[in-house]
Amino acid sequence: MAKIYLIRHCESEGNACRRTQAHVDALITVKGYEQNEMLRRRFKGIHIDAIYSSDSHRSVMTVEPIARERDLPVHVRISLREVTTGIWEDMAWGNIAKEYPEDNRTWNETPWAITTPGASSYQQVSDRLVFGLRRIANEVGENGTALVASHSCSIKAALCTILGKPMTEVKEMGHGDNTSVSLLNIDTAGRITVQFMNDASHLPERLQRAWRGVAGDEINMAVYPCRLPEQANDLLRLAGEDAAQRGEAFAAEDYLKTAEALLREHPGYIAFSYLKGELCGYVRLGTDENLPCDCGVMERIYLIPSLQNKGFGEQLFGYAAHELRYADKSVLAMRKDGSPEEKRVMERFVFSNMNGHPTYASIYLYCPPCPYPILA
Secondary structure, eight states: OEEEEEEEOOOBHHHHHTBOOSSSOOOBOHHHHHHHHHHHHHTTTOOOSEEEEOSSHHHHHHHHHHHHHHTOOEEEEGGGOOOOBGGGTTOBHHHHHHHOHHHHHHHHHOGGGOOOTTBOOHHHHHHHHHHHHHHHHHHHOTTOEEEEEEOHHHHHHHHHHHTTOOGGGGGGGOOOOTTOEEEEEEOTTOOEEEEEEEEOTTSOGGGSOSOOSSOOTTTOOEEEEOOTTTTHHHHHHHHHHHHHHHTOOOOHHHHHHHHHHHHHHOTTSEEEEEETTEEEEEEEEEOOTTSOTTEEEEEEEEEOGGGTTTTOHHHHHHHHHHHHHHTTOOEEEEETTOOHHHHHHHHHTTOEEETTEEEEEEEEOSOOOOSSOEEO
16 A cells, blocks of 8 residues: 655745745745754655655745655656636735635635636645545555645645545645645555644644634735825825834935835835735835846835734735736845844845845745656
8 A cells, every 4th residue: 555645835935925826936934944854854764765746846845855865856746736726826815805805705614616717626626636646656656655745725625535525524624734744545446545634743833833724804914005195194104103113213205205206116116004904014115226136125114013023024025025026026135234023024034145235135036947847
């Protein structure tokens, strides 16, 4: 009987920034790399014949440390991909809730009946993944053991099918933590049994996610570009609070003039965040002529005090990364002497010092191409 350790990928940008990066590729967080190390330690001493992954960077990198340690290739299969979320791809969950309220309610309450344009159904994803798992079992042989990296929704849909439950019970499968492990046994007839599922005992508490289940209005912020002059008072209020917290002088009239000039050239470079419909922060992007032309600057992240140091700043980073990518910027830079919230966000992602620019740290916004052949 073949054994398959089915693993959810490590924490990535979409997880931390609360964005629907399903088929969109995403950066890996510092926490994600630490999770991968804990996963590598978990499998120390466990025999593995072959390693498989979806073609997502976050999945490949989850099993890469184990593959490298054992000198095994990673077999990349599209059958292991996540659900397709259609027109929602790379949208903030908070924006989805506001702009697609009925579809979002369906996703949260009856995900097997997803109605989002362009999205795949849970049953379609389950059929694809179960087919892929059976093929892998045939490839490793009757007594073989495979490590397989996939994605949360695909995994719980497949587990629902494997356990013989209707897809209407898919929510009962739980939402495994990043790098959680399920052990499947597959016989030569293709029958699959579950030995255990969604086990994340290798993760210390600090590497587990802070929420359980589907994160809703209490967590997901909507982020929209600032519109002047209509929202001038809101902008000045938040910018003034931000300056006061940093101990900086604030000249409202001068600030508004520079903001108007920035938005004329880059309409999305200042954006407001909303939680439960209430204005709660802003992000301001910019440029620095001393930096390379492919580099954008995240000048400011500000959240009202009650939301600081709680993981909300990452959602503003997610907006900034999205905006700069669509502005053809490949690098995001932040000043090292920023606010505590800005420094905390930098610590969440893999920033590095910029050569020749000692006041900045930066992050490359694009994942490298998959280094392995991609097969069905």
